[in-house]
Amino acid sequence: MTNKYMYFIANWKMFGDLRTLNSLDKVIKFSKINKRKSKLIYCPPNTLIRPMSKRLQKTKIEVGAQNCHVSDSYGAFTGSVNSKMLKNVGAKYIILGHSENRQEGESDKLINLKIRSAIKSGLKIIFCIGETLKEKRNKRTNQVLSNQINKGLKSIRNKSDIIVAYEPFWSIGTGIIPKSKDLIKSVNFIKNKFGSKPPKILYGGSVNNQNISQLKNISGIDGFLIGGASQDPKKFIDIIKKTYN
Numbered sequence: 645m646t647n648k649y650m651y652f653i654a655n656w657k658m659f660g661d662l663r664t665l666n667s668l669d670k671v672i673k674f675s676k677i678n679k680r681k682s683k684l685i686y687c688p689p690n691t692l693i694r695p696m697s698k699r700l701q702k703t704k705i706e707v708g709a710q711n712c713h714v715s716d717s718y719g720a721f722t723g724s725v726n727s728k729m730l731k732n733v734g735a736k737y738i739i740l741g742h743s744e745n746r747q748e749g750e751s752d753k754l755i756n757l758k759i760r761s762a763i764k765s766g767l768k769i770i771f772c773i774g775e776t777l778k779e780k781r782n783k784r785t786n787q788v789l790s791n792q793i794n795k796g797l798k799s800i801r802n803k804s805d806i807i808v809a810y811e812p813f814w815s816i817g818t819g820i821i822p823k824s825k826d827l828i829k830s831v832n833f834i835k836n837k838f839g840s841k842p843p844k845i846l847y848g849g850s851v852n853n854q855n856i857s858q859l860k861n862i863s864g865i866d867g868f869l870i871g872g873a874s875q876d877p878k879k880f881i882d883i884i885k886k887t888y889n
């Protein structure tokens with residue numbers, strides 16, 4: 645059983661429309677009676693940031709975005725939205741470096757520039773890192789994580805607005821989670837990499853209301869980034885409750 649302050653971040657990816665917001669009612673109700681030391685954050689698609697923020701206005705649940713353009717000023721970038729615009733419509737957090745974006749070609753350098761621009765806009769960063777299955781099999785996990793941290797956070801002195809989400813590529817959306825001993829090793833490695841002031845470290849990748857009973861026992865973890873299961877309010881609430889049982 646934990647008594648720690650834990651983050652539960654819902655990544656809705658490219659799912660949801662205005663009607664989907666009704667599913668928040670259950671979570672709002674739960675959050676009002678929830679006495680557990682926890683922070684709930686929803687990261688919906690950009691189209692839902694404003695209406696979701698309004699819906700969550702009188703609650704402690706916060707809203708975040710899932711990615712942004714690298715520039716923090718306006719520009720001729722058709723189809724793009726920058727961090728300032730996301731802040732303006734209600735986002736307080738932003739996921740950057742997600743493996744689904746890395747897979748589409750986002751480099752560590754680009755992620756670094758996006759992080760800097762989002763910090764400038766006043767957003768808190770959920771910085772995703774993680775190795776591929778091939779890298780894991782080649783025993784390169786630590787090397788990959790180290791590289792992603794060095795490059796992604798290059799020249800960022802004040803890291804107080806950064807939360808790290810360790811999300812192995814091979815675990816996202818697959819139903820497979822790391823063995824506890826491997827997860828402990830990676831979380832400790834990340835923590836040690838930051839020296840005396842480590843950030844909050846979350847785990848993400850196929851978290852559900854079954855495997856949470858195992859994941860909650862990994863002591864170095866400060867919360868979870870939850871994709872698929874976060875779209876079902878019952879499962880999301882169940883994950884939160886079970887984390888503290």
Ligand code: PEP
Pocket residue numbers: 655657811815816817818848849850851869870871872873
């Ligand atoms: C994610 O997209 O960040 C994620 C962890 O997804 P899932 O929980 O569906 O694996």
